[in-house]
Amino acid sequence: MTVNIQYVDVDVSEALSTYTNGKLEKLSNKYEFLINAQVYFKKEENEHDKGKICNIELSLPGPRIxxxxxxxxxxxxxxxxxxxxxxxxxxxxxVFKPY
Known part of the structure; x- marks a missing residue:
């Protein structure tokens, strides 16, 4: 599975990239039909106690997740x-059916 990580208005972090790749690798081993992953890290300025946003979009056969x-x-x-x-x-x- 190909992983593409993008940081939107956030400093690039090797540790965070490694952590995310590790988590996605476990998913890839469990679900072999995954094609690629788009990961976006953003920061919301208006949130006081939260505001660290992670978006993940997975490509696989059928609709994306x-x-x-x-x-x-x-x-x-x-x-x-x-x-x-x-x-x-x-x-x-x-839902998948083996043919």
Missing amino acids: FATSNEKNYEMAVKETINDIERQLKKRKQ
């Missing part, structure tokens, strides 16, 4: 977004 979360730090946002995506992938895997 998208999830976003807004937490107080980026690691928590990645974890929450991955949990949402995994929930969607479980539903999608049940």
Whole structure:
């Protein structure tokens, strides 16, 4: 699976990129039909206790899967977004029919 990480108005972080790649690699090993992932990190200035946004869009056969979360730090946002995506992938895997 190809992973493309973009930082929108946020400083690039190697540690965050490594953490995100690790989480997505686990998903890729579990769900072999994933093609690529687009990850966007943003910062919301209006939020006081939260404001760290992580958007993940996965390409796979059929419609794309998208999830976003807004937490107080980026690691928590990645974890929450991955949990949402995994929930969607479980539903999608049940629909797949082997031919």
